[in-house]
Amino acid sequence: MLAAALVGLLVYGVVHGGEDKSLDDAVKAGKRPEAPGLTMKRPLLNAAGEKSLADYKGQVVVLNFWASWCEPCRDEAPLLEKAQQKLAAARSGTVLGATFNDATDDSAAFEKEFKVTYPSLRDVGTDLAHGFGTRNLPETFVLDRQGRVVAISRGQVSQKFLDTALAEAQRAGSAS
Amino acid sequence: MRRLALALTAILAALLLPVTTSAAQAAATPTPRTSLHAVESEVMCVSCGVPLAIAESPQADAERREITRLIEQGKTKQEILDSLVATYGDRVLASPKDEGFGLAAYLVPIALVLAMLAGLAIALPRWRRNRDAADSSPAAARPALTDADSQRLAEDLARYDV
Numbered sequence: 001m002l003a004a005a006l007v008g009l010l011v012y013g014v015v016h017g018g019e020d021k022s023l024d025d026a027v028k029a030g031k032r033p034e035a036p037g038l039t040m041k042r043p044l045l046n047a048a049g050e051k052s053l054a055d056y057k058g059q060v061v062v063l064n065f066w067a068s069w070c071e072p073c074r075d076e077a078p079l080l081e082k083a084q085q086k087l088a089a090a091r092s093g094t095v096l097g098a099t100f101n102d103a104t105d106d107s108a109a110f111e112k113e114f115k116v117t118y119p120s121l122r123d124v125g126t127d128l129a130h131g132f133g134t135r136n137l138p139e140t141f142v143l144d145r146q147g148r149v150v151a152i153s154r155g156q157v158s159q160k161f162l163d164t165a166l167a168e169a170q171r172a173g174s175a176s
Numbered sequence: 177m178r179r180l181a182l183a184l185t186a187i188l189a190a191l192l193l194p195v196t197t198s199a200a201q202a203a204a205t206p207t208p209r210t211s212l213h214a215v216e217s218e219v220m221c222v223s224c225g226v227p228l229a230i231a232e233s234p235q236a237d238a239e240r241r242e243i244t245r246l247i248e249q250g251k252t253k254q255e256i257l258d259s260l261v262a263t264y265g266d267r268v269l270a271s272p273k274d275e276g277f278g279l280a281a282y283l284v285p286i287a288l289v290l291a292m293l294a295g296l297a298i299a300l301p302r303w304r305r306n307r308d309a310a311d312s313s314p315a316a317a318r319p320a321l322t323d324a325d326s327q328r329l330a331e332d333l334a335r336y337d338v
Binding site for chain 1: 222223234235237238239241242245262263264265266267
Protein backbone atom coordinates (compact mmCIF):
# COMPACT_ATOMS: atom_id res chain seq x y z
CA MET A 1 0.00 0.00 0.00
CA LEU A 2 2.86 2.33 0.91
CA ALA A 3 4.59 1.54 -2.38
CA ALA A 4 1.39 2.32 -4.28
CA ALA A 5 1.10 5.63 -2.44
CA LEU A 6 4.70 6.53 -3.29
CA VAL A 7 4.19 5.63 -6.96
CA GLY A 8 1.03 7.79 -6.96
CA LEU A 9 2.98 10.67 -5.46
CA LEU A 10 5.69 10.26 -8.10
CA VAL A 11 3.14 10.27 -10.94
CA TYR A 12 1.48 13.38 -9.46
CA GLY A 13 4.86 15.10 -9.23
CA VAL A 14 5.71 14.28 -12.84
CA VAL A 15 2.31 15.42 -14.12
CA HIS A 16 1.99 18.58 -12.02
CA GLY A 17 5.60 19.44 -11.33
CA GLY A 18 6.52 20.61 -14.80
CA GLU A 19 6.10 24.08 -16.18
CA ASP A 20 2.51 25.11 -16.79
CA LYS A 21 2.38 26.44 -20.34
CA SER A 22 -1.41 26.68 -20.64
CA LEU A 23 -1.47 30.48 -20.30
CA ASP A 24 1.29 30.93 -22.90
CA ASP A 25 -0.38 28.45 -25.25
CA ALA A 26 -3.74 30.21 -24.98
CA VAL A 27 -2.22 33.63 -25.69
CA LYS A 28 -0.20 32.24 -28.60
CA ALA A 29 -3.40 30.73 -30.02
CA GLY A 30 -4.95 34.20 -30.05
CA LYS A 31 -7.27 33.52 -27.12
CA ARG A 32 -7.62 36.08 -24.38
CA PRO A 33 -7.57 34.11 -21.12
CA GLU A 34 -8.66 35.84 -17.94
CA ALA A 35 -5.70 36.94 -15.83
CA PRO A 36 -4.98 34.41 -13.08
CA GLY A 37 -5.54 35.64 -9.53
CA LEU A 38 -7.69 38.51 -10.75
CA THR A 39 -9.31 39.08 -7.36
CA MET A 40 -6.25 38.20 -5.25
CA LYS A 41 -5.59 41.12 -2.90
CA ARG A 42 -1.94 42.08 -2.44
CA PRO A 43 -0.49 44.83 -0.21
CA LEU A 44 0.70 47.97 -1.96
CA LEU A 45 4.38 48.87 -1.85
CA ASN A 46 4.98 52.38 -0.48
CA ALA A 47 1.30 52.86 0.33
CA ALA A 48 -1.29 51.60 2.75
CA GLY A 49 -3.97 49.15 1.72
CA GLU A 50 -4.32 46.27 -0.70
CA LYS A 51 -5.30 45.99 -4.34
CA SER A 52 -6.09 43.26 -6.82
CA LEU A 53 -5.87 43.14 -10.61
CA ALA A 54 -9.67 43.40 -10.67
CA ASP A 55 -9.35 46.90 -9.20
CA TYR A 56 -7.67 47.98 -12.45
CA LYS A 57 -10.47 46.72 -14.74
CA GLY A 58 -11.30 49.35 -17.31
CA GLN A 59 -7.60 50.13 -17.76
CA VAL A 60 -4.88 48.48 -19.81
CA VAL A 61 -2.42 46.97 -17.32
CA VAL A 62 1.24 46.15 -17.87
CA LEU A 63 1.83 43.71 -15.02
CA ASN A 64 5.55 43.40 -14.36
CA PHE A 65 7.06 40.97 -11.83
CA TRP A 66 10.34 42.38 -10.54
CA ALA A 67 12.83 42.45 -7.68
CA SER A 68 15.64 44.78 -6.70
CA TRP A 69 18.18 41.95 -6.87
CA CYS A 70 17.26 41.11 -10.48
CA GLU A 71 19.76 42.63 -12.92
CA PRO A 72 17.53 42.59 -16.06
CA CYS A 73 14.82 44.31 -13.96
CA ARG A 74 17.19 47.26 -13.57
CA ASP A 75 17.73 47.37 -17.33
CA GLU A 76 14.04 47.36 -18.19
CA ALA A 77 12.88 49.79 -15.48
CA PRO A 78 13.39 52.91 -17.66
CA LEU A 79 11.36 51.32 -20.49
CA LEU A 80 8.51 50.51 -18.14
CA GLU A 81 8.57 54.01 -16.68
CA LYS A 82 8.40 55.42 -20.20
CA ALA A 83 5.37 53.21 -20.90
CA GLN A 84 3.80 54.43 -17.66
CA GLN A 85 4.23 58.07 -18.70
CA LYS A 86 2.49 57.34 -22.02
CA LEU A 87 -0.37 55.38 -20.44
CA ALA A 88 -0.90 58.00 -17.75
CA ALA A 89 -0.88 60.84 -20.30
CA ALA A 90 -3.47 59.01 -22.40
CA ARG A 91 -5.38 57.99 -19.25
CA SER A 92 -5.72 54.56 -20.77
CA GLY A 93 -3.93 52.38 -18.28
CA THR A 94 -1.02 51.78 -15.98
CA VAL A 95 2.10 49.77 -15.45
CA LEU A 96 1.64 47.71 -12.31
CA GLY A 97 4.68 46.22 -10.64
CA ALA A 98 4.55 43.14 -8.44
CA THR A 99 7.60 42.48 -6.29
CA PHE A 100 8.88 38.94 -6.25
CA ASN A 101 10.74 37.64 -3.18
CA ASP A 102 12.13 41.05 -2.41
CA ALA A 103 12.70 42.92 0.86
CA THR A 104 10.38 45.92 1.15
CA ASP A 105 13.24 48.36 1.88
CA ASP A 106 15.19 47.10 -1.16
CA SER A 107 12.12 47.43 -3.40
CA ALA A 108 11.54 50.98 -2.16
CA ALA A 109 15.19 51.88 -2.78
CA PHE A 110 14.93 50.44 -6.32
CA GLU A 111 11.87 52.58 -7.07
CA LYS A 112 13.67 55.66 -5.79
CA GLU A 113 16.80 54.90 -7.80
CA PHE A 114 14.89 54.47 -11.06
CA LYS A 115 12.35 57.22 -10.31
CA VAL A 116 9.50 54.76 -10.75
CA THR A 117 6.08 56.46 -10.66
CA TYR A 118 3.85 53.43 -11.30
CA PRO A 119 2.35 51.49 -8.37
CA SER A 120 3.64 48.12 -7.22
CA LEU A 121 2.05 45.34 -5.24
CA ARG A 122 4.02 43.20 -2.80
CA ASP A 123 3.37 39.63 -3.91
CA VAL A 124 4.10 38.08 -0.51
CA GLY A 125 4.48 34.31 -0.90
CA THR A 126 4.54 34.79 -4.73
CA ASP A 127 1.00 33.37 -5.05
CA LEU A 128 0.07 35.85 -7.78
CA ALA A 129 3.31 35.11 -9.67
CA HIS A 130 2.65 31.40 -9.31
CA GLY A 131 -0.73 31.82 -11.00
CA PHE A 132 1.02 33.38 -14.01
CA GLY A 133 3.63 30.58 -14.04
CA THR A 134 6.35 33.06 -13.09
CA ARG A 135 9.47 31.41 -11.70
CA ASN A 136 12.19 33.64 -13.08
CA LEU A 137 12.51 37.38 -13.37
CA PRO A 138 11.60 39.62 -15.00
CA GLU A 139 8.28 38.64 -16.55
CA THR A 140 5.61 40.94 -17.94
CA PHE A 141 1.96 40.38 -18.83
CA VAL A 142 -0.15 42.88 -20.69
CA LEU A 143 -3.86 42.85 -19.79
CA ASP A 144 -6.67 44.49 -21.70
CA ARG A 145 -9.42 46.56 -20.08
CA GLN A 146 -11.39 43.42 -19.19
CA GLY A 147 -8.46 41.93 -17.29
CA ARG A 148 -7.61 39.41 -20.02
CA VAL A 149 -4.03 38.51 -20.93
CA VAL A 150 -3.10 39.66 -24.44
CA ALA A 151 0.70 39.39 -24.40
CA ILE A 152 3.43 37.72 -22.37
CA SER A 153 7.13 38.48 -22.10
CA ARG A 154 9.04 35.87 -20.15
CA GLY A 155 12.26 37.81 -19.84
CA GLN A 156 13.33 41.41 -20.14
CA VAL A 157 10.84 43.53 -22.11
CA SER A 158 11.82 45.42 -25.24
CA GLN A 159 10.31 48.62 -26.59
CA LYS A 160 9.00 46.61 -29.54
CA PHE A 161 7.20 44.17 -27.26
CA LEU A 162 5.61 46.99 -25.26
CA ASP A 163 4.49 48.89 -28.38
CA THR A 164 2.95 45.80 -30.01
CA ALA A 165 1.38 44.48 -26.81
CA LEU A 166 -0.10 47.83 -25.80
CA ALA A 167 -1.57 48.37 -29.26
CA GLU A 168 -3.07 44.88 -29.09
CA ALA A 169 -4.45 45.49 -25.59
CA GLN A 170 -6.08 48.77 -26.68
CA ARG A 171 -7.60 47.02 -29.70
CA ALA A 172 -8.81 44.04 -27.66
CA GLY A 173 -10.33 46.39 -25.12
CA SER A 174 -12.19 48.50 -27.64
CA ALA A 175 -13.34 45.53 -29.78
CA SER A 176 -15.43 43.95 -27.01
CA MET B 177 45.16 83.85 32.49
CA ARG B 178 41.88 83.92 30.62
CA ARG B 179 43.64 82.68 27.50
CA LEU B 180 45.09 79.79 29.45
CA ALA B 181 41.64 78.90 30.80
CA LEU B 182 40.17 79.03 27.30
CA ALA B 183 42.94 76.85 25.92
CA LEU B 184 42.50 74.31 28.71
CA THR B 185 38.72 74.23 28.12
CA ALA B 186 39.28 73.68 24.39
CA ILE B 187 41.73 70.82 25.04
CA LEU B 188 39.36 69.26 27.55
CA ALA B 189 36.46 69.53 25.10
CA ALA B 190 38.55 67.99 22.31
CA LEU B 191 39.48 65.10 24.60
CA LEU B 192 35.95 64.50 25.83
CA LEU B 193 34.17 64.85 22.48
CA PRO B 194 35.21 61.47 21.01
CA VAL B 195 34.24 59.75 24.27
CA THR B 196 30.76 61.28 24.33
CA THR B 197 30.29 60.71 20.58
CA SER B 198 31.20 57.02 20.79
CA ALA B 199 28.98 56.64 23.85
CA ALA B 200 26.10 58.20 21.92
CA GLN B 201 26.80 55.96 18.94
CA ALA B 202 26.89 52.89 21.20
CA ALA B 203 23.55 53.91 22.65
CA ALA B 204 22.10 54.41 19.13
CA THR B 205 23.43 51.09 17.78
CA PRO B 206 21.58 48.23 19.46
CA THR B 207 23.52 45.18 20.61
CA PRO B 208 23.08 42.31 18.16
CA ARG B 209 20.88 39.62 19.69
CA THR B 210 21.49 36.92 17.11
CA SER B 211 23.86 36.15 14.25
CA LEU B 212 23.53 35.77 10.49
CA HIS B 213 24.62 32.15 10.84
CA ALA B 214 21.88 31.40 13.41
CA VAL B 215 19.13 32.83 11.20
CA GLU B 216 20.56 31.57 7.91
CA SER B 217 20.36 27.97 9.10
CA GLU B 218 16.60 28.26 9.63
CA VAL B 219 15.53 29.90 6.39
CA MET B 220 15.41 29.13 2.70
CA CYS B 221 16.50 31.08 -0.32
CA VAL B 222 12.94 31.35 -1.64
CA SER B 223 13.83 31.80 -5.29
CA CYS B 224 16.49 29.08 -5.38
CA GLY B 225 14.52 26.54 -3.29
CA VAL B 226 17.59 25.59 -1.20
CA PRO B 227 18.59 26.49 2.37
CA LEU B 228 19.97 30.03 2.52
CA ALA B 229 23.14 28.77 4.21
CA ILE B 230 24.21 27.05 0.97
CA ALA B 231 22.51 29.33 -1.56
CA GLU B 232 24.57 31.39 -3.99
CA SER B 233 22.42 33.79 -6.00
CA PRO B 234 21.58 37.48 -6.16
CA GLN B 235 18.31 36.81 -4.32
CA ALA B 236 20.16 34.89 -1.58
CA ASP B 237 22.59 37.81 -1.19
CA ALA B 238 19.67 40.23 -0.92
CA GLU B 239 18.06 38.02 1.73
CA ARG B 240 21.32 37.92 3.71
CA ARG B 241 21.62 41.71 3.49
CA GLU B 242 18.10 42.04 4.86
CA ILE B 243 18.86 39.66 7.75
CA THR B 244 22.05 41.59 8.55
CA ARG B 245 20.08 44.84 8.53
CA LEU B 246 17.53 43.37 10.97
CA ILE B 247 20.33 42.03 13.21
CA GLU B 248 21.85 45.52 13.28
CA GLN B 249 18.49 46.83 14.44
CA GLY B 250 18.85 44.59 17.48
CA LYS B 251 16.02 42.22 16.56
CA THR B 252 15.88 38.72 18.04
CA LYS B 253 16.00 35.60 15.87
CA GLN B 254 12.24 35.09 16.22
CA GLU B 255 11.52 38.71 15.32
CA ILE B 256 13.72 38.35 12.23
CA LEU B 257 11.99 35.11 11.21
CA ASP B 258 8.59 36.80 11.64
CA SER B 259 9.76 39.72 9.52
CA LEU B 260 11.01 37.36 6.79
CA VAL B 261 7.68 35.51 6.78
CA ALA B 262 5.88 38.85 6.40
CA THR B 263 8.07 39.65 3.39
CA TYR B 264 8.41 36.28 1.66
CA GLY B 265 5.59 34.15 3.11
CA ASP B 266 5.81 30.85 4.99
CA ARG B 267 8.00 29.30 2.28
CA VAL B 268 10.98 31.17 3.68
CA LEU B 269 11.04 28.91 6.75
CA ALA B 270 13.27 25.84 6.44
CA SER B 271 11.06 23.92 8.90
CA PRO B 272 7.33 24.06 8.30
CA LYS B 273 5.17 25.69 10.97
CA ASP B 274 3.59 23.28 13.47
CA GLU B 275 0.08 24.46 12.61
CA GLY B 276 -2.37 24.07 9.73
CA PHE B 277 -1.06 22.22 6.69
CA GLY B 278 2.53 22.47 7.98
CA LEU B 279 1.55 20.16 10.82
CA ALA B 280 1.33 17.33 8.25
CA ALA B 281 5.12 17.43 7.88
CA TYR B 282 5.39 16.32 11.51
CA LEU B 283 2.34 14.06 11.74
CA VAL B 284 2.78 12.03 8.53
CA PRO B 285 6.17 10.50 9.52
CA ILE B 286 4.78 9.66 12.98
CA ALA B 287 1.69 8.11 11.39
CA LEU B 288 3.90 6.06 9.03
CA VAL B 289 6.02 4.73 11.91
CA LEU B 290 2.87 3.87 13.89
CA ALA B 291 1.39 2.10 10.84
CA MET B 292 4.60 0.08 10.41
CA LEU B 293 4.61 -0.86 14.11
CA ALA B 294 0.95 -1.91 13.89
CA GLY B 295 1.76 -4.01 10.81
CA LEU B 296 4.65 -5.69 12.62
CA ALA B 297 2.47 -6.28 15.72
CA ILE B 298 -0.03 -8.15 13.54
CA ALA B 299 2.44 -9.94 11.24
CA LEU B 300 5.04 -11.08 13.80
CA PRO B 301 2.76 -13.28 16.02
CA ARG B 302 1.23 -14.81 12.88
CA TRP B 303 4.67 -15.58 11.46
CA ARG B 304 5.78 -17.03 14.83
CA ARG B 305 2.65 -19.23 15.05
CA ASN B 306 3.26 -20.57 11.56
CA ARG B 307 6.90 -21.29 12.37
CA ASP B 308 5.99 -23.09 15.62
CA ALA B 309 3.41 -25.17 13.80
CA ALA B 310 5.96 -26.16 11.20
CA ASP B 311 8.52 -27.08 13.87
CA SER B 312 6.08 -29.21 15.88
CA SER B 313 5.19 -31.48 12.93
CA PRO B 314 8.38 -31.94 10.89
CA ALA B 315 7.13 -35.05 9.12
CA ALA B 316 4.01 -33.36 7.94
CA ALA B 317 6.01 -30.46 6.69
CA ARG B 318 8.33 -32.59 4.58
CA PRO B 319 7.13 -34.35 1.44
CA ALA B 320 7.15 -38.12 1.70
CA LEU B 321 9.66 -40.04 -0.41
CA THR B 322 8.33 -42.51 -2.93
CA ASP B 323 9.59 -46.08 -2.75
CA ALA B 324 11.72 -45.53 -5.85
CA ASP B 325 13.30 -42.40 -4.37
CA SER B 326 13.94 -44.18 -1.05
CA GLN B 327 15.67 -47.01 -2.83
CA ARG B 328 17.80 -44.59 -4.92
CA LEU B 329 18.76 -42.64 -1.80
CA ALA B 330 19.81 -45.86 -0.03
CA GLU B 331 21.90 -46.90 -3.07
CA ASP B 332 23.57 -43.46 -3.23
CA LEU B 333 24.38 -43.47 0.45
CA ALA B 334 25.79 -46.98 0.20
CA ARG B 335 28.37 -45.74 -2.26
CA TYR B 336 29.85 -43.46 0.37
CA ASP B 337 31.74 -44.73 3.35
CA VAL B 338 30.03 -42.62 5.99
